Amino acid sequence: MTYAIIIITLLALFIFTNYNGRIRRLEREIAELKRKINEDVFYKRPDTVRQPPETAETTAIQETPVSSSPGPADDKQHPKQDEDRLSPAFEFLKQNALTIIGIFTLVLGIGYFVKYALDKNWIGETSRVGIGVLAGTGIIGLGHFLRKNYAVFASIITGGGIAVLYFTITIAFREYHLFSQMSAFGIICFITLICILISSFYNSETLNVFSLSGGFLAPLMISSGENNYLFLFSYLTILNIGMLAIAFLKNWKRAGWISFLFTTVYLAYWTAEHAEMRSVYFYIITYLVFYLFALRDYNKNNLLLPYDILMLVLINFTSITGLVYLFETLRYEPVVIFPVIFALVNLSLLYREYARRKFEIPYSVFAGIAVSLFTAAVALQFKTHLITSLWAIESTLMLFIWKRTQLNIFKRCFYILFPLVIMAQLITWTGYIDTKNLAVVFNPVFLTSAVTVTATFVNLILLRKLEDFKDEKTGLFKNMFAVVSYGVIYIALLLEIVYHLSEKPWIVIFSTAMLYSLFFIFIILLFRRKLELNKILEVILLYIFFVLIIINTLISGSGIISDCLSGKLPFAYYPAYLLYWIPFAVIMASLLAKSDFFKIKLSYWAVLLTFTVAVSGELYHIYIMSRAGHFSDMAPLTKHFSLLYLPIIWAVLASLFLYKGLKSGTAEYNKAGFVLISLMIFKLYAYDVWEMDNVSRIIAFIMLGIILLLSSFLFQRVKKIIRNMVERKEENTDPGNTFP
Incomplete structure (x- = not known):
């Protein structure tokens, strides 16, 4: 078996060397052909080649700094440019899929070989760890050998070797207990440091991502279940500061996002499980580190690239979420101190842009974030629900930045965040069921609903002014969004009204809900031009309005009269019930004459039926009230x-x-x-x-x-x-x- 493995390995090396030589010769021939073609085009037939005219856009593109390696933040700051942000990732996977699969298969093969050797008792525990270390080091050496001619391939190979080393030390600590926890952690930190140095030496961002990922996973690898909070976050802080230094020196941006993701998860988990006041210091340090990371290009070139803006938004709101949760859990006051401080930080950057008289994308971003943070501070001061309020404000901020920059990354973020706001608001409304004796208006549930309603209304205004939503293709989404938004506003106010009337007779609750519904639809129809209400939606609302008039007349009016005559209600309720004639009369007198409602023949019958029922019903009610004792x-x-x-x-x-x-x-x-x-x-x-x-x-x-x-x-x-x-x-x- 051993001889067969050696023979197969030698044969593979021979085939690789042979084909590698042939591939290099083909590459040289292709390069020579390209050179000849270029000479033929530019020197022999100049009349067939026309240089594109230089425009402001091309000049801006040439002047925009380009990072040394592709990354998510390398998008140029051009609002009208609609690039597919995922195409580089797909291209990378397409070109290197076999390499990734190969290194993964190799690691699995080594693992299965070691397992087979263990099952046969060929090697002891120390030897097993030694084999793992040698295998990982060998793979890293192979990557080093290939780095000059196959940079990406060598980075993936080296990353596989790093993974072998990480898992070897982890198994040696957890399964074989060959090292103490501190020794294992020190070895893993040493591996991480070496890998970071290698990635800097190779100028490989891919290898740097491997190294940082391993560094952040190290605490999980050697965890023994003990809570050593101070040590954990001191270590994470050192890693983040190292990441920041690399980001400034090498302009590598993926490393920052990897660090942000791991750090956020660690902080969120620890805050939820062990709320301690000392966590505030690490939140502030994390905020400063990633704020500096996001402002890297801004400080150098006064540019805010799309993913830098996204980082600014996320670090503000994730930090506020954690810090406010800590203060509320530990019952410290005031909880608004951090939103206000973060708002002042952004306000200072806004003032810097204002002093320069530069009212461009950075100015809009800092203004939007500052206003959102002050709004969040006001909302939190009134004890609103944390997650729902922050998500609602953040969704509006995403939409505002999308409107100002026309960058699709913020459109996608808004599409993801707004449904989450709706789900969070639905959960918030369950507070009406679980909580007793809530104050009128000034209670956490309604104040949270007020934040969501305000954010939703602002979203409607922003969407109305967006160029992306003025064509027919996006009409369906715009109409669906409008329906959902109006529904959220309607339900938020209705639930507050019904909650505080829950002790009243059912007819009072029903008639009040009907009256509120009629006035709500009436206000939307009254301002339909300002809201740019869709014609179809307008007609549907009119039909709903007339149906509600009929139901209100037949059920509410008769029910109120019955309760008044029974002594359950005072007769003053009946004039209040008649208030529905105000919107009904206005709609009949003016709105119907200026709309396309009567283009549908059925609309005549709806109006006349409603008018007949309303007049007959109210004359009946007046007759009963005047005659019955x-x-x-x-x-x-x-x-x-x-x-x-x-x-x-x-x-x-x-x-x-x-x-x-x-x-x-x-x-x-x-x-x-x-x-x-x-x-x-x-x-x-x-x-x-x-x-x-x-x-x-x-x-x-x-x-x-x-x-x-x-x-x-x-x-x-x-x-x-x-x-x-x-x-x-x-x-x-x-x-x-x-x-x-």
Whole structure:
């Protein structure tokens, strides 16, 4: 078995050397061909090659500093440039997939070989660790040998060797107990330091990422379950300061993001498990380190690249989240001290931009962050829920930065963050169920809802002004976002109202909710032009409004009258219930005349049905209130109203509809009038006449006959007037009818 492995290894090396020589010859031939082609293009046929004109955009691109290696923060600061940020990563994976798979397979192969040797008891524990160290060192040596001609390949190979060393020391500590915890930690730190030096020497950012990742994973590798907080975060601080130095010296940005991710996770976990006042110092140090990291290009070239802006936003809000959580858990005051301090830091940078009279992207970013932090301070001072408030403010900040910079990274962040805000707000609303005796308005649940509502409303305004949302392709998202936003605002206020009315009779809660809903829709429709409400959404809201009017009239009005007559409610509730006529009258008088609602024929029927139900219902309510002295009087009075007065009301309304139809020339009014008359006549002959006494029957028939005759006379009169107007118009337009 051993001889076979040696033979296969030698054969592989021979094949590799042979093909490596051939590949190098092919590379030289391709380079020579490229040179000849370039000479032919630029010297032999100059008329076929045209240099692109130099523009301001190309000049800006040439003047923009380029980092020594590709990274997430290497995007140029051009608002109109829409690059695919993930394409470099996919290109890297496509070109190096086999290498990554190969080194992973090699590490697994070594592991399985060691396991096989252990199962056979070929080697002892110390020898096993020695083999792992030798294997890792050998792989690193191979990467060193290949680094000149295959830089990326060598970096991945070396990273695999580093991984072997890390896992070898970890196993030696955890499984074999060959080292003490401090010794194992010291060895891992030494490996990390060596790897960082190697990455700097090779000028390899990829290898630096491997090294830092191993350094941050080291505490987990040698953890024994003991809580040594001071040592852990002192070590992390040293790593972060080292990262910052490398970022300034080498302009490597991936290392900063790796460090930020690990540090945030460590701090968040420790803060949640062991809230200690000493953590504040490490939060402040972390804030300063990563703020300096984010402002690196800004200090050098007065530029804020997309991922630098994102780092500024994240480090502000993650630090505030942790620090405020610590203060609230430990019951320290004031909790707003850190948002205010961080806001002042950004305000100083804003003043610097203002003093230079440079009102560009950095100015907008610092202004947005400062305002957001002051807003968060106000929200937290009123004891709002931490996560929901900060996420809501942060989502608005992301949208504001997207609007100012047109960088798609912030659009994606907003798309991710806003649904999280909605979910967090849904969880916050459960506080109405779990909490008793909340103050009116000034309670944590509603104040948090107020922050979310304000942020959502600002989002609607910002989205309305974004160029990206003025074409038809993004109309669906814009409409969905508008519906969700209005829904959040509606539910936030409704839940607060219902919570404080929960002790009242159900009809009070129901009628108040209906009244609030009608006014809410009315306000949206009233300001529909300012809000740039979609036409379809406007029509849907009008239909919902009319349905709510019908439900409110049939249920709320009758229920309030019943409770008033029963003594459960004072009669003052009825005038309050009638307030719904304010939005109803305004919409009927003005809004319908200026909208596209009547382009749909069904809309006429919706309006006329609502008007008929509302008028009939309120006349019924007035009749009952004026005649009934007790709840027991309602049933006979209701029957009497239905038999005697309701047909008369419908006849009058039908006449009005017919008159409106003849005057406007709209057939739907005429149809509605005839349908109402038919319904009234059917009701009269099918039910009413059999329930009336003789006197009431005579009065009903006489009055109904008079109303029908008057309606018929009115119909004929209007018809004749219209015919005369048409004939006169035709005479005036006759070309033969001239005057000298």
